[in-house]
Amino acid sequence: MVRPRWLKARNWRNQLQIRPLGHGWDQFVAIWASINLLLVIFDVSYVPLRNFWLQRQLYLLPGVPLAIPLTFLPDLTLTYDPIKGIEPHRDTQNFIEKWTLLDQQLLSKGAANPASKKLLDQQLLLTNQLISENPFLAANKTGTLERIKNRLRQRTGLESATQGASKLFNPEWIKMNSWSQERLFWQQEIMPLIxxxxxxxxxxxxRPTERFWRIDLLWFQSVFFFDILLRVLQLKRRFPGLSWRDAILRRWFDFPLLLPFWRLTRVIPVAARLRSSGVIDAEPVRVVVSRGVVALLAVELIEVIALQIVEGVQAFIRSPKWKQRIKRLGTPDRFQNAEKQDFEGLLRIWLPLLLGRVLPSLAPQGRELLAYGLQRSLVKTPLSAPLQKFQPVQLAEREFSRQLATGIIEALLDLSKGTAAELSRDDQRVKDLWVGASEAFWHELGNALGESATLEQSQTLLAEMLEELKLTYLSGINSAGVEGLLKKLEQFSDGELVTEP
Structure with a gap:
């Protein structure tokens, strides 16, 4: 029965097919991840830099009340303090409110008014409590209290901060200096610190209250999770044989985007996405950093590897078992091992190739070279020297040299082809002869080295050569330094290498 078109089975595979991510999406995620990284940096640094965001002043020198006002910046503390669980401290907030009432009272009524004297005594009591109880300890701002005490001492010239506060809140002191001048001291140097x-x-x-994770999870990590999921599905589609675990692990550098801790490590995936999406050109920075790292590691690695290799070769050369090793190469059991069989197989392949094909193809060049050499030899003979003036004699010498060279080369080629043909055949006699010659060679070489001091002298000379190589080569690496390596890398990248005399 024919199925109607409107009942045709849907191809869910095609509908669920994951298309490659577009360039616009990559740029959006890269920019969104950059914004998230900036927010993370702001969140991490907010508490240490809260004084700056609260006062919006840039102090040029620490401990000196000389600052550049940055009033164009918004007051972010009103918005971000609740995210960090920060509230005004009750003691210092009460001190500020009472001082505001005192300021208004002194501006309107003066210090001689009984109500003003009562507020001055109250403010002095709050100041002494501030110094003795240290409400700055909970916020780890004990240094701020010390700055307040130092400024009270400097203002009054007394050694005690409490005595300085008593002097400053004395009605007689205010009458002598006027409150309009004193309030500037409190407004500019004391109250901002409090x-x-x-x-x-x-x-x-x-742990201290932290609500930034809600913003991070809702606005950013959800987008990052969706993007990573799409990329994993795309990898799985491109490589069907790839397991889900391997597909996820291939996006390992994106994992910091989903971690609620170590959030500053997000700089790695953010930098990778900015570079891959083409939002910024990070290639110059990558080249500079990679060159520096490679140059620093190359010096250390080359020194260690070269020293290990040279010392290993020296220990191998100085081994007292060389005589036994050489003799053992000629024993039948040694000759029949896998390494020897592989070596024999290589010889059976290459010797017929060289003797049967390569050398015959070089016959014309060989004839010309040998003929020229024979002709030059005839010219140098005493009998031929007086006859060189005659052209027939020269032609005869040239023809004789050519024929003689042709005969020699053809004889050698015939011998080479015949040898190649014999070696290419799987002949047991050839194998037996090769085995016998090899055994005799290694056995006689071992005996000759055992009867003379050649082996010991050779070992000593080779070890000394390697020791000199360590001293000269490794010291040359140290003297070259990182700067020299970077300079050469720059020359290579520019397409030229200048050789210094």
Whole structure:
């Protein structure tokens, strides 16, 4: 029965087919990951730099109240403090509120008013409590309290901060210096430091409150997870034989984007995505960094590897078992091992090839070379020298040399072809002769080396040569240095290598 078109089975495989990710999507994810990295850096540095975001002033020198105002920056503390669980500290906030009331009272009524004297005594009490109880300790800002105490001492010239506070809140001191001048000292040097104090809540695990993970998970990590999933599915589609585990592991450098800790490591996948998507050209930076790293590692690696190889060869050469090893090469059991059989097989392949095909193809060149050599030899003979003036004699010598060279070359080629034909045949007699010659050669060589001091002298000379190689070559690597290697790499990259005299 023919199925109607409207009942035709749907090809779900084609509908679920994962298409390659577009360039626009890659650029979007790269830019989105860059924004996330900037937010992560801001989040990590927010608490240490909260004073800067609160005051929006850039202090040029530490400990000196000389700052550049940056009022164009927004006050981010109002928005980001709740994310970090930061709240105004009750003690310092109360100090600021009471000081504001005191400031208004002194500006309107003066220091002689009874209400003003009461507020001055109250503010002095709060200042002494601030110095003694140290509410800055919870925010790890004890250094801020020390700066406040130092400025109180410098203002009054007294050695005690509490005595300095008593002097500054004395109505007689305010009458002598006027509150309009004193309030500038408090507004510019004391109150900004007190305002930097805060209290941070703690979660059930005993750690400071942190709510940035909600923003990270909702706005960024969900996008990163979707993008990584698409790339894994694309890998699985391109390589059907690839397991899911291997497909996921191939995206290992994207894992920092999903980790809730070590978030600064996201710089690795962000840099990779910016480079692959073409948002920024990171090639110059990569080249500079890779050259430096390669040059630094190359010096160390070459020294270690070269030293190990040379010392290993020296130990092999100095071995006292060379005589036994050479004699053992000629024993039948040694000759029948796999290494010898492989060596025999190579000889049976290459000797017929060289003798039967390569040498005969060089016959014209060989004839010309041998004929020229014979002719030059005839010219140098005493009998031929007086006859060189005659042209027939020269022609005769040339023809004789050519014929003699042709005969010699043809005889050698016939011998070479015959030898190649015999060697190419799987003849047991040839194998037996080769085995006998090899055994006799190694046995006689071992006996000759055992009866003379040639082996010991050769070992000593080779070991000394390698020792000199270590001293000269490795010291040359050290003297060349990283700068020389980088210079040569730059010359190679420019397409030219200048040889220095």
């Amino acid at each position: 305002a930097t104090n805060y209290w941070r809540s703690i979660d059930e695990a005993g």
